[in-house]
Amino acid sequence: MNKVIAALESMDYGPSLEDPGPALAWLQASEARFGHFINGRFTPPRETFAVLNPATGAELAQVSQGSAADVDAAVRAAQSAQPKWAALSGHERAKHLYALTRHLQQHARLLAVLEVLDSGKPVREARDIDLPLVIRHFCHHAGQAEILEDEFPGHLPYGVCGQIIPWNFPLLMLAWKVAPALAAGNTLVLKPAEYTPLTALAFAEIAREAGLPKGVVNIVTGDGVTGAALVAHPGVSRLAFTGSTGVGRQIRRDSAGTGKGLSLELGGKSPFLVFADADLDAAVEGVVESIWQNQGQVCCAGSRILVAEAVAGRFTSLLKRRMARLITGNPLDKNTDIGAIIDPKQRARIADLVALGVAEGAELFQGAAPPGCFYPPTLALGVEPASTLAREEVFGPVVTLTAFRTPEDAIALANNSRYGLAASVWSENVTLAMDIAARLKAGVVWINAANLLDAAAPFGGIRESGFGREGGRDGMAEYLRLPPARASRAEADLPPPVTRPGEAMAGPGIDRTLKLYIGGKQVRPDSGYSYRTGGGKIAPGLAPLGGRKDIRNAVEAARAAKGWTATSAHNRAQVLYYLGENLSARAAEFGARLQSLGQKPAAAGAELATAIRRIFWYAAQADKYDGRVQACKAAHLTLTIAEACGTMGLVCPEAFPLLGPVSLLLPAIAMGNRVVLIPSQSQPQLALELIQVLETSDLPGGVVNIVSGPRDELARTLAAHEDLDALWYFGSSAGARAVEEASAGNLKPVWSEPGGARSWATGAGQGREFLARATQLKTIWLPYGA
Numbered sequence: 001m002n003k004v005i006a007a008l009e010s011m012d013y014g015p016s017l018e019d020p021g022p023a024l025a026w027l028q029a030s031e032a033r034f035g036h037f038i039n040g041r042f043t044p045p046r047e048t049f050a051v052l053n054p055a056t057g058a059e060l061a062q063v064s065q066g067s068a069a070d071v072d073a074a075v076r077a078a079q080s081a082q083p084k085w086a087a088l089s090g091h092e093r094a095k096h097l098y099a100l101t102r103h104l105q106q107h108a109r110l111l112a113v114l115e116v117l118d119s120g121k122p123v124r125e126a127r128d129i130d131l132p133l134v135i136r137h138f139c140h141h142a143g144q145a146e147i148l149e150d151e152f153p154g155h156l157p158y159g160v161c162g163q164i165i166p167w168n169f170p171l172l173m174l175a176w177k178v179a180p181a182l183a184a185g186n187t188l189v190l191k192p193a194e195y196t197p198l199t200a201l202a203f204a205e206i207a208r209e210a211g212l213p214k215g216v217v218n219i220v221t222g223d224g225v226t227g228a229a230l231v232a233h234p235g236v237s238r239l240a241f242t243g244s245t246g247v248g249r250q251i252r253r254d255s256a257g258t259g260k261g262l263s264l265e266l267g268g269k270s271p272f273l274v275f276a277d278a279d280l281d282a283a284v285e286g287v288v289e290s291i292w293q294n295q296g297q298v299c300c301a302g303s304r305i306l307v308a309e310a311v312a313g314r315f316t317s318l319l320k321r322r323m324a325r326l327i328t329g330n331p332l333d334k335n336t337d338i339g340a341i342i343d344p345k346q347r348a349r350i351a352d353l354v355a356l357g358v359a360e361g362a363e364l365f366q367g368a369a370p371p372g373c374f375y376p377p378t379l380a381l382g383v384e385p386a387s388t389l390a391r392e393e394v395f396g397p398v399v400t401l402t403a404f405r406t407p408e409d410a411i412a413l414a415n416n417s418r419y420g421l422a423a424s425v426w427s428e429n430v431t432l433a434m435d436i437a438a439r440l441k442a443g444v445v446w447i448n449a450a451n452l453l454d455a456a457a458p459f460g461g462i463r464e465s466g467f468g469r470e471g472g473r474d475g476m477a478e479y480l481r482l483p484p485a486r487a488s489r490a491e492a493d494l495p496p497p498v499t500r501p502g503e504a505m506a507g508p509g510i511d512r513t514l515k516l517y518i519g520g521k522q523v524r525p526d527s528g529y530s531y532r533t534g535g536g537k538i539a540p541g542l543a544p545l546g547g548r549k550d551i552r553n554a555v556e557a558a559r560a561a562k563g564w565t566a567t568s569a570h571n572r573a574q575v576l577y578y579l580g581e582n583l584s585a586r587a588a589e590f591g592a593r594l595q596s597l598g599q600k601p602a603a604a605g606a607e608l609a610t611a612i613r614r615i616f617w618y619a620a621q622a623d624k625y626d627g628r629v630q631a632c633k634a635a636h637l638t639l640t641i642a643e644a645c646g647t648m649g650l651v652c653p654e655a656f657p658l659l660g661p662v663s664l665l666l667p668a669i670a671m672g673n674r675v676v677l678i679p680s681q682s683q684p685q686l687a688l689e690l691i692q693v694l695e696t697s698d699l700p701g702g703v704v705n706i707v708s709g710p711r712d713e714l715a716r717t718l719a720a721h722e723d724l725d726a727l728w729y730f731g732s733s734a735g736a737r738a739v740e741e742a743s744a745g746n747l748k749p750v751w752s753e754p755g756g757a758r759s760w761a762t763g764a765g766q767g768r769e770f771l772a773r774a775t776q777l778k779t780i781w782l783p784y785g786a
Helices: 002-012 021-029 068-087 092-104 108-120 123-146 172-181 198-209 224-232 245-254 280-291 309-322 345-358 407-414 432-439 472-477 548-560 569-585 589-598 602-620 658-669 685-696 711-718 733-745 768-773
Strands: 048-052 057-062 159-165 187-191 217-219 240-241 260-263 269-273 303-308 361-368 379-381 396-403 424-427 442-445 516-518 520-524 530-535 538-544 628-630 635-643 647-651 674-678 704-706 726-731 750-754 775-783
Touching: 021 108, 021 379, 057 198, 068 159, 068 217, 068 224, 092 108, 092 123, 092 172, 092 198, 108 172, 108 198, 123 172, 123 472, 159 172, 159 224, 172 187, 172 198, 172 240, 172 472, 187 224, 198 217, 198 726, 240 245, 245 260, 245 733, 269 280, 269 407, 269 472, 280 309, 280 396, 280 424, 303 309, 303 407, 309 361, 309 379, 309 396, 345 361, 345 379, 345 396, 345 424, 396 407, 407 432, 424 432, 432 442, 432 775, 516 548, 516 685, 538 658, 538 685, 548 647, 548 674, 548 704, 548 711, 569 589, 569 602, 569 658, 569 685, 589 602, 589 685, 602 658, 647 658, 647 711, 658 674, 658 685, 658 768, 674 711, 685 704, 711 726, 711 733, 726 733, 768 775
Parallel strands: 159 187, 159 240, 187 217, 240 260, 269 303, 269 424, 303 396, 379 396, 424 442, 442 775, 647 674, 647 726, 674 704, 726 750
Antiparallel strands: 048 057, 361 379, 516 520, 516 704, 530 538, 628 635, 635 775
C-alpha cells in the first residue's frame, strides 16, 4: 500500500517498454546483412559497414557501401523503367501509390520500432508522429497522381531523380521525396543516411511486396562518397537533398551547369516568439514540441526563444519547471520524452558548442540524462545575439532564451540569422500575430503552434535554409517541368568589350550619352569607360562599361527600395499600366531604334507591340497572382502566400534588345521585387533608353537598376553578392555554370536557360512560370475552429 501511495504522490510512471522482437527478427531474416535494392531485388552484401543502435551502441546490421558502379547500376535501372512508368495514366500510378499506402499501414508498427532502433528517437514520436505522416504523404500523392493531368496540363516528369535524405527523420524524409516523384511519373535512386538506412531498406521490401514495378525505386546505401557519385551521375535529371547547409552548398556547386533540377532543404535556427499576451502554459508546451522533439535534431526546431520582457521571468520559471519533468532515456520506453543522440560524434559536437557558449557568458539550466549517447534538455540564458549558441545550428536539445521589449525588437532579433526555415509566434492577438508572421524571414510560420506538418502544406525555407518546397501542390510541382527550352543554336561566349575608339558613328541629330541607371538616377560608370556596341548590320554605338562597384551600388539601391514590396498589388499594377502607356506613346522612337539595330520594319514593329502587350499582361497579373488556403489538420488552416523574393538579378539574352529586358523585368517588379538588370552586352541601347520611360512612369527610384557592360562578368558578380536574393540568367552554357557556382555563397535560387532557347516573341516569353519564379512561398499555420 505504501508503494501505491508513493506512486500517487509522485505521479511517476513505471516503465512501458515496446517489444523490439519483431524488428530484430526482420533484421535476422537477412542475417543482418544488406545489399542495395536495384531493379527490384537486393544485391549481395559487400564492402559493408556497421549500423549501430544509438541508445546502446550495439550493432544492428551490416549494410553495403555504395560505389560509383552501384550508383550507375541503380541509375540505369531507373532509366530503363522510367518511360513505361511515365506512360502509365495518372490513375494507374495512383493505384500503385494507394497499394503502397495500404502496405505501409499494415507494417507501420514494424517500421516505427525499426526507426527507433536505428535513430534513437522515442517510440511515441516514431509511432504517433512519423509513421502517420509517412502514410499520409503516400495517400495524398496517390490523389495527386489521380488528378495530375487536370492540375498540371502540359507538364512532364524530369526522368530519373537522385534523392539524398538525412538521419533525423529517415522514413518521413523518404516519403516526402519518393511519393511526389513517383506520382509525377519519375523513377528514382535514393541514398539514405549512413547512420539510418534500415527503414529505407524495409521500405524497399514493402514496395516490392505491394507490386511496384522493378526499377521504379532503387536504394543505394553508403556515405558521402556514394551521395557525391549520385549527384555527379549524368543520367540523373533532378536532385533533391535534405541535410546540412554545408553539404547543400557543395551540391549546388557540383551540379552547376548540368541543367539538373535541384531542391535543397537545409539547416535552420528558427525563432520561437512569445508575446506578453500569449498563453504562457501553451507556449511552454510549444517549446517542448519545438526543440525537444527528436532530441532537438530537427532542422525547423525553435532553438531561439524570444520572449517579451514583461513576462520573461514567469515564462522562464514555467519552462524550468516543465524541463524538470522531461524524461531522457530508453527510446523504447513509451514514457521517454528525449531519446538518444544519433552518434557519439554528434553528441560531442553538441557538448563542444555548449561549452563554447558558457565560455562566452551563457548560463545553463539542464535537465537530467543517463550516461551514454544522451544529452540533457538544456536552456541557455544570458546569450547575446552574436554569440555562438544564438548563431550556430546546434542540432541538439539546446535552446537559448532572450528577452525583447517591442515587436520591432522581436523582428530584428528573429531575422538576425543567415537561415530562414521556420518560426513560431505565440500571441492571443491575431492582428499582432499575423503582422509578425508577414515580417518574419521564414518559409514556414506557425501561430500558437509548433512543428506542425502535413502532406498538403508546402514546407521549405529561404536564405541558407535552401530553396524548393516539399508537400502540397507546390511540392508536386518540384517534380514536374514544362517541355524544356532547347536552343537550336547555342549562345556563344561573349568577347570582352572594346573600349578603344573605332569607326565613325556620326549621324543626324545631336549625339547622346547613354548612362547606367542606379537608385533612380542616370549615372556614369565607376570605370569611367564606355565600350563599343553594334557592328556589321547593326549601327555602331557606345554604352557605359559597368563594373563590380556599379553592381554593388545597384544592389544597395535595390535593397533600399523596400517600399515597392510593401506597396499594394493594385498600386503596382497602376504603375505598370502607366509604363505601358508611356512606352506606347514613344512607339515610333523605339521602333526606329530597333531598326537601327538591324531589324526590318515589320520585325521591329512586332517586337515593340509584343513588349507593350507584355507590360499590360503583367500589370493585369500584379493583383491576381496569389496563394491558397488549405485545410490540413483538424483545427488548423494553412495559408500559402506568394511573397516577393526581394532583390533580384536579371541577366538578359543577347537577342531581342527590347523584348528581352521587358520579359524579365515586368514579372519581377509586378510581384514586388526590386531588380538589378544586365541588358544584352552587344545591344544594350534599348534597355538604357527605357530608363526615360521608367522615370516618367511613377516607378520609385531603386526599384529598377540597369548596369550594362561585360554581361557574364557582371552576372558572376551579381550571383556572388550576399545581398541578392534570386537570379535569372539567360545566356551561354559557361555563363550558366559560373553563376550557379557563384550563387552557392548564400544559396540564392537561380533560374538559368540557354539564351537562344526560348522563343521570346511567342507565348513562351511570358506566363505564370515567370511569376512563380519571381516569388517565394510562405506557409502560415493558423488555429481555425478549435
